[in-house]
Every structure is written in structure tokens, then in C-alpha cells.
Amino acid sequence: MMTFAPLLLVFLPLVAAAVSFALPERLSSWRNAANLGVAFTKLLVVAYLLNATEAGLVFEWRYEFLPDNDLVLRLDKLALLFVTLSVFLWLMTTIYAIAYFDRGPNLSRFFGFFNLCVLAATGVAMSGTAITFFLFYELLTLATWPLVAHKGDDKSLRAGRIYLSYTLAGSVAFLAGILWLQSLVGAIEFAAPPDLTGIPALTLTLIFILCIGGLGVKAAIFPLHGWLPEAMAAPAPVSALLHAVAVVKAGAFGIVRMIYDVYGIGTVADLGLGLPLAALASVTILYGSVRALMQTDLKKRLAYSTVSQVSYIILGASLIGPYAVIGGLVHLVHQGIMKITLFMCAGALANRMGIKAIADLDGAGRLMPVTMAAFSVGALGMIGLPPVAGFISKWYLGIGALQSDAAWVVAVLAGSSLLNAAYFLPLLYRAWLLPPPADRPAIRELATTRDRMLILPAAVTALVSLGAGIFASLPFSPLAWVTLIAEGGYLR
């Protein structure tokens, strides 16, 4: 189990992918069963691993895929944080996707690539060397493209094209950065950060810019974020996935690895790279919020909100203080759970009542109370109201900023929270307090075609984001786990 646990986590989605690709469309119930079965099994494996890893075990598997370049899958606490998030949210999205698509066309293909996406995301989380990370990072790019282009209409194909041009250009920069650094220090292992002494500061800075620039495309840092709002052309489950856990998080996670496990906070501080990155993240946070405020389309507003929220993680990582790191990393989890709730709700609203524009939301709370309740929890969490999880992130980020003598960050956080409130509260006002337009179906009519599985996942994630806030002090809460990570080495 010690060596094979990481392999098992990678192998399981491969099984689901193979089954999905192989089964013809008409055997959809078999396909669904396989997908759900694998997702559940994975959750069980992760539960076991959480226990074992908390006790101090580290699972590792390596394979020399090129001379002096090992493929390493390593389950440390940080890896497991991301793995757990992705495995849990994947189960939710799978349930949601099955209900959302019902019996649409090309679902074998969809679920096949969907599972390859999981595989890539778990691989990104578990990568123990820079080159392994790159491998899975690229696989993620490739596996996501058919999902973005899934509908096959002009808009989706355009979105796919834009997505690829951004991400492939980014990964090329990232690869050049990795290879440049490798030519100076040899293979880069995250568990044993390379010795960078003696390398000119200019070289290190350039490599840092290449790597962070490459990763920043997926993390949607301003001005590299252009692909994300376009990718909204994808079906709702894909958007949920892209924004919560798969693509944007892989970028953010990579940036955390670069700062802490490749350069090390000492070097980043010496080179003076933390502050510019924090400033860029702050600009992204404010810019994303302002753009979100300007949108009239619900999904577009949520998309720009993601641009803004993901940069909290980067802000936390680049401030280089214990509380800031905790705030950033815990936001990796919190933002994922809250954002997936919002997107699944938005998809349900569109699917059931054809609501796409914000102006159509009037009275939605009366017609779809559970969906809108879940949406409200997510929205309040994004604003940062206690007791929803988002509050914890912002609280720690704020304290961390003060610790790092960057009081201006508190102003950024406050300003962003105000903007968040400005673009989320009107939605809640419309949904709960305004009457529905006359042409909406009556609630009784809607009830006859209700599909509980379309609403259940969002309800669960909404409850979890409440729970993550209320029970933040209990063991195995995201905050407790992140604190464990921070104590275990990120405070060096």
C-alpha cells in the first residue's frame, strides 16, 4: 500500500475513463454506475490515506522515465489537501453531471475525458518532481479541451481555441523555465528543494517569471485571464469543475509549489519577488471584482468572480507569513467548495427555468428554494460573511498581511469584500424579495419534473462550506489540515 497508494489514485479514474469510452451511448446506466462506483471508491481510499498521512506516513512511487528524471507521485500533506478536495468535488460533479445531461449526445466521450481530467488533477496534486508536475499539467490541458468544446457549436469551438492558445503558450513558458532551472541544478524534487546559491539573481528572477507566468495562465492572473470567461461556453458541470478544482486550482497549486518547494521562501524574499506577485494578485482581485460587477450574464459574473477569488490563494502564498499561507491554502479548499455550489446552482437554474441573465432571477427563490438557498450560502461565503468558510480565509489573510507588514493588503481585502457584496447581494435580493415574472411555471408544475440529483450535490457542498466555517477548529477541517501543513515545514 505504501508505494501503490498514489498509483491506485491515478489508476482508478483511468478505469472509469476506459469504461466510459468503451461503453456505447445506450448503456448509459452502466456508465453512470461505473463512474459513481469509482468516485466512491476513490473517496474511501482518500479517507484511509488521510488517516495514515496524519499519522506521519508519506506515500511515494517513482519510476525513471528518462535518465536522471524520475516520475514521482508523492502523497504529502499538501498533496492530500488538493487530492481530497478534488475527489470530493468530483463525486459531487459526477452526480450532478449525470442528472444535468440525462440522455444527451456524446456522453461516453464526455465522461471519458471527464475522468481523464480527474486523473490529471490528482496527478498534479501528487507530483513529486517538477517534470512530473508538468506532465500532468499538460494532460489536464488536453483532457479539458474536449470538455470545453463539448457542445461543438461555434461558440464552444471558439472557447476551446482560446483556451488552448492561452494554456499551451503558458505551458511552453513553464517548460522553458523548468528546463532552464534543471540545466543549472539538475532534476527538481519538491521534497528536497534545489540549492540555488551561486546562481545569478537575474537568472533566478527570469526563471521565476517564466514559471509563474506559465502557471499564472491557468490560475487566471491578470492579464492572463482572458480564456476563463470565454470558457463559460462549456456545459455547467464543466464550468463548475474548471472554476472550482481542475484548471484554475492546478495553476494556483503550482505557484504555491514554486514559491515554497522549489525556490523556498528565503530565496523569494531575498530576490524581492514576493511583493510584486502580491501586488499583481491584488490587482487581479480588484479587477476581477469590478469586471464581475459589470456583467449582466449570471455565469459570466461568476466567471469574473473566479478570476478575483483564485488570486486570494496567490496573494496568501506570496505574502510569505504563516497566517497568510494558511489563509491562501485554506482558500484553495474553501473557494472550491463555494464556487462549485454557485455554478451547480446556476446550471440548475438554467436547466430548469432557462435563467441565464441576472435580470431573470426575480423570484427564483420562491420557485426553487433549495437551489437558491444553496446559492445564497455560496454567495455569502464569497463575500466573506461568518460563519461560512470564506470568512475564515479572509480573516487569516488579513492577519497574515499585518504580520508581513503589508497593511495595504487589508485595504484590498476590504475593498474586494465590498465589491463582492455589491455583485452578489443584488442577486439574492432579486431571487428572494422580488416576485417572479408571470410567465414562469408555477411551483407545482416544476415539482412534477423535479430531479433531486440535480439539486442534491449543490445542497451538500453548501452545507459543507457552512460546516468548514463553523467547525473550523475541529481536526480534519480544512483549516486544521492546512495548519498542520504550515506547521510541518511551510514556516521554515
Next chain:
Amino acid sequence: MNLLGLLVAVPLGFMVAALLLRGSGRWLILAAAPVMAGLALWLALLPPGTTLLVGNWDLPLGILLRADGVARLMVLAGALVIGAIGLHALVDPPGGNDGGAATAETFWPLLYLMWAGANAGFLTTDLFNLYVTLEMVSLAAVALAAMGSLAAALRYFMIAMLGSLAYLLGVALLVANYNTVDVTLLAQVARLDLATVMALGLMTAGLLIKAALFPMHGWLPPAHAAAPAPASALLSAIAVKLGFVILLRLWFEAFPAITGSAALHVLGGLGAAAVIYGSIQAMRQDRLKPLVAYSTVAQVGYLFLAFPLVAGAVEPSSAWAGMTLHGVAHMLAKAAMFLAAGLMLKAAAGDRIADLGGLAQAMPLTVTAFGLAAVSLMGLPPSGGFTAKFLLLSAAIEQGAFLYAGVLVVGGLLAAVYLFRALSACFAPLAGAGPDTASRGPVTGGVKAVAPLALAGLAIVMGFAGTALVDVSAIEVPWATPTVIQPEVAP
């Protein structure tokens, strides 16, 4: 006769049998594919230093066959690729569109002729013998190209003749100058004089034509694009590689002391230009097969871009491996792509990229094969193409050759632009104006997609076997064995 001889003799035997059996000769591939794959695998696993003196005549009179790393990998990849192309031609006969039985019949002897010629070329160290193999392969290639377009084939023939003449002239100069044309012997006695430089220049020019390196590539796109899919696959995967391998023998084995760094950078620069030019041309194509053919022009560029990187490296084995593996990965991926493209065009409304709409739904396996091959050609992980690019890019960065590094990086992006354009078109819905699905004839079943899928799968799997492949490529590299190999000759 030992294994090395069998690798040449067996395909020749099959060629004769195919000629004699005429129509039913096509079934021979069922025997030839596994036999040749077995022989090639055996070759790859032989202990280093295995050689054969044909006819037991000692050097310099005899002909030496020798299995170095490049030969092992090329012969093995060639066996897999040609075997798969042959098996594919059983279910998707070349020229079957017009019901031309004659063309379908001529395909088989040509396939075996090219197989024998390529194997002999990869294994031989004798420059005159290499001329013979070059002619065997060119002859087969021209005839295969003629199956598609007589005009393109005629043009190819003229240019190929010119290349052969230049090469032969060079060989003649060397004979006059050194009394030997064996690469391993030349390495010992080579001296820098006008005749040698002229010979090397002539031979290089001739071989660059055969390898279709920019700007000597003009004959390739029309010939490769017009031929039936299995023929195109043979032309792009095998025919251009032989010129490249002979150039390796000349530049790194026979005359490493003479080839100056400036000359190497000329080759490298042409390679870089080929990558950029071929990619831009591929982006400009409206039709699928010319797009794939121009991609070959670009991919050949990488092989030569690697020349200065190998020569300039302190520890050349990783750049050498990158170059060799790029050749192998391109063989697998490009053959897969041509076969898949052939199937796609038969199912599509027309031969334009815009006509590919709906194919992702109609023939998912074939489109998958195309996609996997594209991943390797773009150099994205995990694939043989990525492994090769990784090694070459590392070498370029280590040497501070940022121009070459930039071309490697940009070339991959350009490949993504043109290949994803084709893939993206497959995802589009059926074109409204085009004929509906029913009138397109039966959509190909799964069995036709097996060969392209297997080849593309191999190109991907190569990405996980990097260490083993790098080890094989390092067998008897030129700089490790500067002295001539003395084979044991039976008394």
C-alpha cells in the same frame, strides 16, 4: 547469413513472392508483419557489437552490416510502422476508390522493396551500398507517389534523380581519394582537403533532397498529399528517414573531424527554418492531407536542428538520443496520422478541413488516433515526441543555444495551431450544406481504426519508455568507438 542479413533478405523474398502471387499477394503481409517485427525486436535486444560481413569479404572490399543504436531503433520502428501500414492496407486498400486493381496489386511489391531498402540502409556502413539502398527506397517511393498523382511523382522522380547523382558523384570522389567507402574506415583516414570537402558537400546536398529539408522540400507536399493513405504513410514515415540516417553516418561517423561548427550551424539553421516554414505552410492549408504533408516538412526540420546540438554538447548522448527518438516518434505518429486522415477523408463530404464536421461523433476511434498522433507531433506529454523535445530542449538550454531552444518551443506551438484546427473541425456539427450522413456511405467500423490507433498508441507509450530507448540509442555511438569495429571473420 545472420540476423542482420535476414532483415534485408526476408523482405526481398516477400517482394518476389508478392510479384509472383499477384492478386493474392496481399495476404503475405499476415506473415511478413509478425516475422519482421520479431526479427527487429531480436535485433534491438542483441548484445552490442554484432556485425555481418556480407560474403565474408574483409573490409574494405566487403560490405559491413552493423547494428548500432540508431539502426536498432529505426529498424524496429520501421518494422512496426510498415507492418501496421501493410495490415491496414488489407482493410483499406490503396487505390480502392477507383476500383483500380492494378494499383492495389503494385502496392505490395513496392512496400517490401522499401522495407528491404530501408533496413539495408539503416544497417549498412558502406557508402556505395548506401547508394544502392537509397535507390531502392527512392524507386519504391516514386512508384508509390505515382499511385496518387503522376505529375507529382514525375517531379519527385526528377529531383530524386538529381539527389542520387550528386550523392554518387561524392562517393566516386571518395573512392578516388581514399580507396574505401566504408564509414568506419573513412573515420580513421579522413583528412581535410578539397576533394573530401567537395565530396561531403555533394553527398550532403543529394541527401538533403531525399530527406526533404527546407528549401529542398518542394517535391514532398504534392507527392505525399496526392498518394493513397497507406502510400503517403510509407513516404512520410520511412522514405525521408533514410536520407537523414545516411547524413548521420557521414557527419558524425565518417567526417566528424572535418565538419566545422559553421557547417553544422548551416544545417541547424536550415532545420530551424524548416520548422517555422513548414508549420506556417501547414497553417495555411485548406485541405487535410497537404496539412499533414507540410507537417512532415516541419518535423524533418527538428532532425537537422539537432545536428549542432549533438556536435556542441559536452555529453552528446542526450541530444543524440533526442534526435534519434524524434525520428522514431515521427515515424509512428506520422504514419498513424496519414492512415487516420485517409479514413477520415473517405467518410467526410470533401477533402477540405471544413468538411470534417461531425466526424468526432461518426468515427470516434479514428479521430482519437489522429488526436493521439497530434499530441506526439506537437511534443506534448506523455509521448515519444515530448521525450525527444525534452532532451533536445534541455541540450539547447544547457549550451545556451537560445535560438534553437526558441524554435523548438515555437515549433510545438505552431504545430498545436494547425493540428488542433483539424481536430476542432471534427468536433463541429455536420456542415449544413453538405450531403447528409446517410449518403456518405457506410461509416468505417472499428476494425479499420485499429492500425492508426495502435501506431498512435505506440507513439504515446514511447513517452513512458524514455530511459530504455535512450539506452538503446547510445549503443555504439560514433564518439564512443572511434576505432573501426573488427568483426570476426570465418576463415
